Amino acid sequence: MAPRITEFDEAGNVTATYVQSEGGTQGHSRVDVIPPSDSKSLWQKGLDVFLPVGYPHSVTHDYLEYQIYDSLQAFSSSIASLLSSRAVLSSVGVGDADASPTAALLLSIFQESIGRLATILFAHRLGMSFEPECKMYRLLADILNDTGFILDMISPVFPKPIRVVILSFSSVLRSLCGVAAGSAKASLSAHFAKWGNLGELNAKDSSQETVISLLGMWAGSLVVSWITSQTATWTALILSLSIHLETNRRAVRAVSMRTLNRQRATLVYHHLKRGHVPTPEEVSKQERIFERDGVLRRRDDSVAGFCAVGSSMSRLLNAVSKQHATTKSNKLESDGLATALTIFEPSPYILWNDRQSQLNRQSLFVVLKKDATPKDMLKAWWQALELACGSRVDSNDMQGFVNEVKRTLGVSSELLQAYEKRLEEAGWDLTSSALEVVAGSRVAIEA
Incomplete structure (x- = not known):
């Protein structure tokens, strides 16, 4: 045959x-x-040039909506960029017979130097925050960039010394934008890629940005040619920036991340306490784009306290000492440390309170042991929520606090054990660490 x-x-x-x-x-x-x-038709073949191979099966369901809004924001940003660039050229002396090309060049070098230094410091300080909070930093990047555009626009009205400061600060903001946007984009691309096609997806995204930026540049060239008055220029700029920020907000809103950062872990915890296993899409509709650092929220959205993950051992020692400071007894301070180590001896972390509660809010921190896994961090965060939301013990009541710590330790472990499989079936990634936002430390405790 x-x-x-x-x-x-x-x-x-x-x-x-x-x-x-x-x-x-x-x-x-x-x-x-x-x-x-x-x-395929000729139109479909043309789209294939800009879409990942295997689309829509090779990417997550939220990819298309995000890319549509991302393209719109890039288009409006290109127009705003040309308007601000014209203002910068005026600031450095284009059209001014007394302006020196050397002075303009030195200003450019100074701006570039300040911007690069800011890039290094920003990446060092917030490098670990970009992936867990990629949606927030993706939008923050464009807010910084748009602020830089506004500073560029107002710079010509100031004297030259102040103008240099304004333009330098604008350069710093754009450098911070580059760090935040690039890091957040890498995390979002990793989220979208389902077939391990991260490199190809980034390449196609670059192709999309090239076309959109080119179209925006052409449209912007018409805008700057037609608009000459200050009123019209500011109107066009504000309109472009408004579209830019709104489309960016909608873009990050469209993304349903599968990792559990601190905010999403909190939302999932409250769903599980009601016996409901939420999907990433459900949680995405509830989460804020901008959330307070380390906040622990109750079910009614009120603040119950704050918690830091990956704290140092010295913080635990200071907390134990402070809680017993009124006794003036070194022995009691040692007993407090021994109590904490004993309670969490079989656990891969230590959860404790480092200062007195204020306004009925707990201030907690987690010291991670050397063998702690992402699931252990999730249990620690849920225990902190259980302790802050379900406990009414005054932090000055040492024995009451210890009893609550013991009770909540079992609750968080049982909660994860009961729902772990169902959470994974719902689409959650429990193996990726997204709860640490600073370079934390690990401890190894030996008898």
Whole structure:
């Protein structure tokens, strides 16, 4: 029987069928190539240039909506950029007979130097925050960038010394934007890529940005040609920035992250306490883009306290000492440390309170042991929520606090054990660490 070979692309679509005919009189055979009946149109082939191979199966469901808004924001940003660039050229002396090219060059070097130094410091200080809080930093990056545009626009009205300061600060903001946007974009791309096609997805995203930026530049060139008055220029700039920020907000809103950062872990915790296992899409609709650092929220959205994950051992020692400072007893301070170590001896972390409660809010921290895993961090965060939201013990009541710590330790462990499989089935990634936002430390305790 003559073989029939069907060829598929990465998405499982038929690209061609090969049929071998029977041998002829001279012993030769022929292979006929049959194209698919539903072959792609020229428009679809053009889209394939800008979409990941295997789309839509190779990316998550939220990819398209995010890219649409991301393209719109890039277009409006290109127009705003041209308007601010014209103001910068005016600031450095274009059209001014007394302006010196050397002075303009030195100003550019100074701006670039300040911006690069800011980039290094910003990346060092917040480097670990970008991935867990990528949605927040993606929007923050554009807020910083747009603030830089506004500073560029107002710079010509100031004297030259002040103008240099304003333009330098604008350069710093754009440098911070570059760090935050680049890091957040990398995390979002990793979220979108389902087939391990991160490199190809980034390449196609670059192609999209190139086309959109080119279109924005063409449109912006018409805008700057037609608009010359200050009123019209500011109107066009504010309109462009408004569209830019709103489309950015909608873009990050469209993303449903599968990792559990501190805010999403809090929302999931409250759902599980009601017996409901939420999906990433449900939680995405509830989460804030900007959230207070380390906040512990009750079910009614009120603040119950704050918690830091990955604190140092010295913080635990200071907390124990402070809680017993009124006794003036070194022995009691040592007993407090021994109590904390004993309670969490079988646990891969230590959860404690480092200062007196204020306004009925707990201030907690987690010291991670050397073998702590992302799931252990999740249990620690849920225990902190249970302790802050369900406890009414005054932090000055040492024995009451210890009893609550013991009770909540079992609650958080049981909660994860009961719902771990169902959470993974709902689409949550419990193996990725997204609860640490600073370079934390680990401790190894030996008897």
